[in-house]
Amino acid sequence: MPDSKTKTLLALATATLTVLPTAAVAQDTLPVIAIPPVPTPRNVETDAGQTGVIGIQIADQIESDLRSSGDFMVIQRNTLKQYSPTEAGAPLYPNWTGTGASNLVTGYVQAREDGRLTIACYLYDLKQRREIARKGYVVDAKEWRRAAHRCADAFYERITGTAGFFDSTVAYVAETGTRTSPVKRLAIMNWDATDHRYLTQGESTVLSPRLSPDGEHIAYVSFSGGAPHVRIRSIDGDDDRALLPPSTISFAPRWSPDGRRILLSMAIDGNTDIYSVGLDGNYPQRLTSTPGVDTAASFSPDGSRIVFESDRSGRQQIYVMNSNGSGQQRISFGAAGYASPVWSPSGDRIAFTRSGGGKLQIGVMRTDGGEEKLLTDGWQDEVPVWAGGRTVLFQRTDPQSLHAAIYSVPITGGQPKRLTTPQPGSDPAWSGGSE
């Protein structure tokens, strides 16, 4: 049936032609969003201030989140009308269609008898004059910001088709100083760069922060005392300790999914191997024993498997093994070098850094090494970490300034987007979020 085949091909070609221009247009004209202040039925004093003020802050937060993504334009607040809480679920469209916005965000905040807050938010398509997303939360008054982040997450996903991460925190290494004498500080912030804090003050070089599954601790590498070693510190407290006895060179920490063990690499007399260590530093279990460099280990989400890199073949390649070190098996076979593998939260993919052709690039592959796909084309893109199951955070170094910055890229493809940080930043870590 050559005719139908030709028809199918033609149909495909037409589909491609029609899809491409719209995609290109969509990049040029960003959705324009109107986010007027969120009203309250009655202004009530709560643990976190008056509900009327919280309503304004919620609008601020949703605006900050959506702006930080770079995927939206937000209309100046003071040009917008106010609305009543009852209008939140039934907007008067003529009030908003003249603003030039394509979408409207409404909501209300109401104090409950038990001191908590009901926070509702709605997203409207102003052209089609219909509601396209809504969320409602009952939270402690002081938790209003998380509800706002989750509204922004839902709206972001509804409009762009990719998950939003505004209700999550990012740890990273803030970089100042010069290249030959850098100053590196552990820093933590919300996804949209609000609530930014430094956890160390640059007295020692620090690397590789990794947030614990419960989000309360951070494992990292510090050069305090001279040699690199893994330390564990609490995010809100002063507790900060070396995981292993002094004078042990250790690095590349990674939490087990249950948060009770740390995978790390120890370098002893020219040989680097992977160990699994209890949180108290006891019972280190050696998992590799080849004479080469075995490092950058990462657990599968169920904790039963480990992916790591090794140069036992002569060049950095990716291997998998069981969590007790048995069944070691190479999965990457490309002509390039493969490094820093990370198992995805969904369990079916591994993100990695590929070095070859004068570049470092981020890619993903199946856990058996199949379906290798490069996601970035920078000059030096490295240190992949998963943010949810479909997005990878990584560090990109600019070939001119040699400054590093943190980017995110969806594994379905697309342009990497830069996260806002106050200074150049490296070594991202992600807390887990709404998903």
Add this chain to the structure above:
Amino acid sequence: MRFAAMLFALAVSASAAIAQPFPQPLPPGAYPQGVLPTAPVVPLSVLQADLKTQSGTDTVRFQRESYVLDPTSQQVLARQAQWLLARPWIRANIEGHADGRLTRDYALALGERRAAAVRNFLLAQGVSPGQLNVVSWGRERPASAALHDASWLQNSRVVTVLKQAPQQQFGSEPLPQTDLPNYR
């Protein structure tokens, strides 16, 4: 005149002694029993310069991703070993580095591997294990600010860095008297 010169020399060595950072502050009044005031104290920078002069350099370089010591490096390290053997009270950090185009963890591993190769060479020359401490800086302290291919050789290196020997503590044995280089 000779007396005045001696006084001047004493004053210089005393101020040098004060300039030395103590690992722990001494209790008040413990100074006479603590650090031996008569022991000459030589700044680390002077010792480091002497090591460089006598050995040719304090740094050996490697091919990219290699940890093999070439004949030139071996000659340098043999001279460093002589220098360290003659001063058994001095300690040194053997600091390994790798270039900035390697991934961070691999660079840390390679830096340690290079430093271990240097340490093992020095041990084979008779240097005491207690004098040497292996450190890896990975790619975190490049010698050259550039991150481009030309910087690979400069950054693929191991540096012998002399460090503060443990200070004489209250009540312990006196430091060994040895042939320190001339201090001016």
